[in-house]
Amino acid sequence: MVTIKDVGKHAGVSVATVSRYLNGKGYISDEAKKVIEKAIKELDYKPNQLARSLSTKKTNIIGLLVPDITNPFFPELARAVEDTAYTNGYTVVLCNSGEQKDREIHYIESLQQKYAAGFIVTTNQLEADYYRKISLPIVALDRRLDPAIPTVTTNNIDGATIATEYLIARGCKHILCVRGPVGLDVAEDRFTGFMETMKNYPNISSDIITSQFDFDEAEKKVFDYLKTHEFVDGIFASSDVLAIGAMKAAHSLDVQIPGELQLVGFDGISMGKLLTPELTTVAQDIYKLGTAATELLIQKIEGHEIENNLTELPATLVIRSSTK
Structure with missing residues (x-):
């Protein structure tokens, strides 16, 4: 194994100079840099990351x-x-x-x-x-x-606004928002975007249920809600995971998407393209x-x-x- 001592000998400089070069600390002349770089390349030297971290108190x-x-x-x-x-x-x-x-x-x-x-x-x-x-x-x-x-x-507030406006533009009159965890800033912003948009449409009814960003929890909560609220014709889910859970709940109740219920998620994960039907979503550039x-x-x-x-x-x- 090539050592720092070998590099110094090959380059014709001291071990201390090679060490300063590798650690980026202390003065090194341009000429010394060139010969050290050449020696490292010719010897195919690989720094010992453990030893280096002990010296510099830093790794990559x-x-x-x-x-x-x-x-x-x-x-x-x-x-x-x-x-x-x-x-x-x-x-x-x-x-x-x-x-x-x-x-x-x-x-x-x-x-x-x-x-x-x-x-x-x-x-x-x-x-x-x-x-x-x-x-x-x-x-x-x-x-x-x-x-x-x-x-x-x-911009999660804008994203939720876009999703809500789109559901309304597609004819939804009774929209359910499946919001994420209370206190989580991402979920709060998306909820804010939804609520602020709904204020502009007093003739459109809305309701809220809260879920962790979890498939199973979202499925159960949406299933329980849709059983007693058959008039719901649109869902804005504040993540694609929640949207997928909601889609599964609708399927279990034989609610047709998008014929009876339109659904928009948020995130733009690749899985959304693999569903049937494929998921309309507010995509982040992940x-x-x-x-x-x-x-x-x-x-x-x-x-x-x-x-x-x-x-x-x-x-x-x-x-x-x-x-x-």
Whole structure:
């Protein structure tokens, strides 16, 4: 195995000079940089990341915290984060908190002890104070943790407005909103968009049920609701997972989509195209969200100044066959 000593000998410089070059600390002449780079290439030297992390107290590891890996939205998001990190020389460690505070704290503390370079957080189980005290760079993705923490998200209020307006434009008179968890900013924004839109249509009736972002819970709650509210002709679900649960409930009750009941989801996960009927949805640019958050985190890790702490991407209505 080629060592740092071998590189120094091949380049004709001291081990200390090679170390300064590898760690990016201290002065190195342009000539020394050239001979070290040449020696590294010719010897095919690979730095010992463990030894380097012990020296610099830093690795190229990025922690990605997600609340529920079974929700199809998060694997798609993770793919974008991993692709972007890899391109920039970083490695992603995926941590599934299961929406449990203790697990989230465990992962954060463990990665800090292993000298992670930074975190991308898509959970919000902990108080903002906890995140503010973390000394490593953090970016919030699809969640707002604190105004001081850079955030990448979609304009969820506008997205919900688009979905609600579309259901009304397609003739729906009695709309059910299947909203997400109370207190979760993403769910709250989508609920706000729906409610603000409904104020403009006093002749359209609406009702609300609340569910975790979970297939089974959404299916059960929508099934129970539709059994006693047969007049409902439109559903806005504040995630595609909720929409899929609602679709399954309607199917169990032999309610025809879109003939008797039109349905719009939110997120734009790939699974929506595999359903019958295919799901009309307010699509987030999931890949772009993951890419933007990772690039922002790398900027912070590498010491660049962040000019804008909020990156908000637009949502787009994707019309498929769950609406008329």
